[in-house]
Amino acid sequence: MEEKEISQAVVGRLPRYFRYLGELKDEGIERVSSQELSDIMQVTASQIRQDLNNFGGFGQQGYGYNVGFLYDEIGKILGLHREHNLIIVGAGHLGQALFNYMNFERRGFIFRGIFDNDPQVCGRKIRGVMVRPMDEMESFVRENDIDIAVLTIPKASAVEVAEQLVGCGIKGIWNFAHVDLRVPDRIQVENVHLSDSLMKLSYNLSSRACEK
Amino acid sequence: MEEKEISQAVVGRLPRYFRYLGELKDEGIERVSSQELSDIMQVTASQIRQDLNNFGGFGQQGYGYNVGFLYDEIGKILGLHREHNLIIVGAGHLGQALFNYMNFERRGFIFRGIFDNDPQVCGRKIRGVMVRPMDEMESFVRENDIDIAVLTIPKASAVEVAEQLVGCGIKGIWNFAHVDLRVPDRIQVENVHLSDSLMKLSYNLSSRACEK
């Protein structure tokens, strides 16, 4: 679809643009200039124009950007115009928390199933959906056109489960397990390493404390 | 403590070094060269040496790095040698999931309390700890030497709660709410925007699908 490869730095900023444009839209604001967005979002107007122009000319000289239009376009770029079928692997607290969070479904990320290997947990219902045993996972993925697997299992089992998922045709893995998964290039992995994030915060707390 | 400001790009890589060194240590490996680490971690040896040298010369020419020593040093740089007192604000599924996750406590991040404004939830016990009402939060932070607040509340209330926290002397905020908090420079904010992360994954799925 696009000619040149877009850098992950740019991709990482798109959801934030999307969020702010959504807020402007909700406030009933119709047009916005890169300078106005710059003031609100605390990034340079230059970066905003540069980022958006990776995907096409969404603005108009002398006018700026139409909020609703730009919002929709970024939504499409992010792939939010189509539905994704997800499963959650690991019905622990975190898995259940994600499963219960309704906002993902509003954006088209539909949780189709949740799996766990603990017999105590299997069969229990979450939001009316039964937790399934792990040995049903592979057939479930194949039969229900599952795109994305959310990995909320301990690191010990994550590598093996990821391999199974790759084997049965998953396209993306949202990985909350504290390991780096090695998967073929065609599979997308997005990591959420919570403890890394907390350590970063810890670093910034100590470095600031000493500095001043 | 340090002379020059360390870039967040470097800080972001420290927890990963820490993790791999921990694994090597557990395997009983005593020394490692930047080249060996490079092979394992899939980053350049040059970057590893460059990163580490921001904090001092931890290696030895002709030998490499002592795994245990380097592990401890990075731990100290990350501030893991001292305890942090945390509270969780928002006892929903996510807040509870974080509260229940024991690995943070092992690293010295101790959850001292959990708060919620829902009277239905307050008074309930999680891991033997009572959920407290929000109006006790400020005095609790002051009296219990709380460093870090974990914000797992809806975006609507996050800005206001963050202001309260700043007012009663919090040092860092681990923000899971889907807003950008504006706080004074001395306060550190580390954002975990889960929906942004999922959108990035979605983008990468669509862009790859078209490309090939």
Add this chain to the structure above:
DNA sequence: TAGATTGTTAATCGATTAACAATC
């Protein structure tokens, strides 16, 4: 038309990689 603001090119800045002298 004149003013505003984009799209885009050029300049700057910072981060990554390569190279090698220092040294264990």
Add this chain to the structure above:
DNA sequence: TAGATTGTTAATCGATTAACAATC
């Protein structure tokens, strides 16, 4: 001592910012 590998400087690459001509 000779070999290995760091610490560090120099070169490259990429990302951000500035500037401005194009154009609505």
